Structure formats: C-alpha cells, structure tokens
Amino acid sequence: MFERKNRGVIPTDRGTLLYNYIIGPMIGLEEIEKLCYKKSKTSRATVSVGMCFTTFHYTLEEHVGHLPFNLITKFGECAQLLNELNAGVIDFVITSQTPPLPNLVYTPFMTTRNVLVCGGQTDISTLEKLIIANHPEPISDWLGNQVWFATSADMEAVKRFWQVNFEVSPDFKPSFVLPHYGSILRNLKSCNGFAVVPDFVCKHELANGTVKLAWEGSQQPEDMLHFAKRKNTSYPKELLHLENLLTTNGLS
Numbered sequence: 001m002f003e004r005k006n007r008g009v010i011p012t013d014r015g016t017l018l019y020n021y022i023i024g025p026m027i028g029l030e031e032i033e034k035l036c037y038k039k040s041k042t043s044r045a046t047v048s049v050g051m052c053f054t055t056f057h058y059t060l061e062e063h064v065g066h067l068p069f070n071l072i073t074k075f076g077e078c079a080q081l082l083n084e085l086n087a088g089v090i091d092f093v094i095t096s097q098t099p100p101l102p103n104l105v106y107t108p109f110m111t112t113r114n115v116l117v118c119g120g121q122t123d124i125s126t127l128e129k130l131i132i133a134n135h136p137e138p139i140s141d142w143l144g145n146q147v148w149f150a151t152s153a154d155m156e157a158v159k160r161f162w163q164v165n166f167e168v169s170p171d172f173k174p175s176f177v178l179p180h181y182g183s184i185l186r187n188l189k190s191c192n193g194f195a196v197v198p199d200f201v202c203k204h205e206l207a208n209g210t211v212k213l214a215w216e217g218s219q220q221p222e223d224m225l226h227f228a229k230r231k232n233t234s235y236p237k238e239l240l241h242l243e244n245l246l247t248t249n250g251l252s
Helices: 013-042 053-066 078-086 125-133 136-144 156-166 181-188 203-208 236-250
Strands: 002-005 008-011 046-051 070-075 092-095 104-119 194-198 211-215 222-230
Touching: 008 013, 046 053, 046 078, 046 236, 053 070, 053 181, 053 236, 078 092, 078 104, 078 222, 092 236, 104 156, 104 181, 104 236, 125 136, 125 211, 136 156, 156 194, 181 194, 203 211, 222 236
Parallel strands: 046 070, 046 092
Antiparallel strands: 002 008, 092 222, 104 194, 104 211, 104 222
C-alpha cells in the first residue's frame, strides 16, 4: 500500500486506488457522526413511566401533550414494574407497593381508598336505613342481590371491601366484568348497578351527580401511593417535573 522514502511514505498505485474507493464512504460516516452528536446534544430526553392503566387515565393522560420531554408509558402489576425499574428498564413508577429493592427510593404522596358507588338515579333508601340500623349482615345480604360491576372476575376490590366491613368474602359474582373503572362509571350513569372504586377515580362523577356515593363503609381501607425511582436516576429534572405535575394537578 505504501512505499517508504527518506522523509516518510507515499502511497503505491494500489494504495491510491484504495483511497479513491473509501474516501466517499469515510466522508459520509464523518457527516453522520457529526449529525448524531449534534442531535444528542439538542434532542429531548425520553422517560419511561410505569403504572396501572387506571392511574394513568385519571392522572397523567391529559397532560402528556404538554410535557417538555418524550414519554413512554408501560402498564402492568406493581411488582413487575418495580422489578423493571430496579433493573433499569424503566425510569419511574407510581405504586401502592414498596418492596425493599436495593436501587429504589420511594416517596409517599397520596392516600386513596375504595368506596361503594352506584348510578345517580339508583334508589338506595333501603340501604341507607340498614346502614343507620348498623346491622352488617342485612347490609351484606341486600347488596349481594344488586347488579354489580367489577374490573376482574375475582372482584378483588369488592372482596377487600367486604372483608374489611363484613369480615367475610362476598358470595356473589359480578354481573358485568369490564376492562377498567372508566367503563364502569360510564355504564353506571344509565343503570342501577353498584361498584367499588377508588375515590380519586370517581371524584368528577360524584361532583356532577352522574354517580353517587352509596356507602363509604364502616371501615375504610386506605392505600398509600408512592413515587418510585432509582437512587441514581439519569433524569432527575424530568422526574421532578412529573412528581410536581401529578401532585398538583393529577391526584390531589
């Protein structure tokens, strides 16, 4: 490729031929490198966030288009999302669980509880009398004969509400199993069904009267929601923005 001279080397004919073949692609690679470097210095950060669909729908969804950074959302169970956060797969999680994973830090920010709601035109006068009489078994029996909506066939939220207030498991099945609480609340507007839902999910429907609070329960089980992130996050500014947004506008 080269011929050695007293003051260095000069390319041979083969070396000159090789140079002519590769100079064009080499210039192209240099341009791509410059472009990528420039883009990496000016492009917006991309943050991945995990939570359940209900929390996203009622808190963050309406604000996505105004975020000053790119966002990737992932839905799933708390345990799965926290393991992915701990492993560095996602950057931020809203969770009601706080397992002691080594890389994570949790910040509590809001309590939420499940309440019993029904359609806005539902006659609950009998239920109200039973509640005033404070006889748990007749309350349970009456409610068990109503139309029920749930988000899972095992009625996890209803089961917890029943166990806390009646110290037994419900002995009925839901009439309608729908994918999320938003579907339940939309259906309750025009029927006489009942559902157990988180209080922050139904606050707007309660305010405008399309659904009404049937019973808070004699015992009110509460969950504490937490922000979860890695101790050494790559996006401290972006995650602080999310925390402030959700605390101020989302779940408060």
